[in-house]
Amino acid sequence: MAEALSDLAAAARSIRTARNRIMLGVAGAPGAGKTTFARALVAELGADAAHVPMDGFHLADVTLDALGIRDRKGAPETFDRYGYARLLVALASRPPHTVYAPGFERDIEQPIAAALAIEPNIDVVVTEGNYLLLDGWRDARAGLDEIWFVREDETLRRERLIARHIAFGKTPDAARDWVATVDDANARLIEQSAARADRVIRLGNVSPVRSMGE
Structure with missing residues (x-):
């Protein structure tokens, strides 16, 4: 059964919170469509909503190299999860000034x-x-009122990931290998945490959203 984006926006606004603003998280596997959905939801919510992705807390390549984990970039240990949690706490407190957050540039993957x-x-x-929704991310979870989990057709999700890796410089073979060895392992780990979500959304059933990436 299709869900209207307007209904999901209304659900977001109805979230009960003891904080100074509503804090909503969106989780899901790589390539499931989290970013597309979050942007569409924020657009539906209007000018008093903001999209703040976790991607800005990727560890820089120089740090990944120093730690010897660049070959699994995107795995849980390749993010500054405590820095991310501190940002969520700061945002939830709604200080009377601008809060600046890091972004992520896909063209340079930094x-x-x-x-x-x-x-x-x-x-x-x-x-x-x-x-x-993972155990090791409880500090981040504590800064959120609800977490919604998004799913997409598995074949489509993996095709998108392969296409994305190719678009950003990998050969087709390297892209398929990265998805099989890194992204798929992360996806299995993420799926195990889905039962903890406050709401599960199948993006193919959301109108007018047609997710196209992360």
Whole structure:
């Protein structure tokens, strides 16, 4: 049964919170459509909502190299989850000044400091990331009122990931290998946490959203 994006926006606004603004997380596997959904939801919510993705907390390649984990970039240990949790706490407190957050530049696959500005008038923050429901991310979970889990057709999800890796410089064979060895392992781990979500959304059933990526 199809869900209207307007109904999901109304559900987001109805979230009960003891914080100074509503904090909504969106989790899901790589390529499931989290970013597309979060952006569409924020657009539906209007000018007093903001999208703050977790991607800005990717560890930089120089740090991944120093730790010897660049070959699994995108796995849980390749993010600054405590820095991300601190940002969520700061946003939830709604300080009377602009809060700057890091973004992520796909063209160079690197985080960009202070790329996002969240103003005091924002009533709803929508953040999205793969691992929000995992045990090791409880500090981040504590900064959120609800977490919604998004799913997409598995074949389509994997095709998107392969296409994305190719678009950003990998050969087709390298892209398929990365999805099989890194992204699929992460997806299985993420799926195990789905039962903890406050709401599960099948993106193929959301109108007018047609998810196209992360």
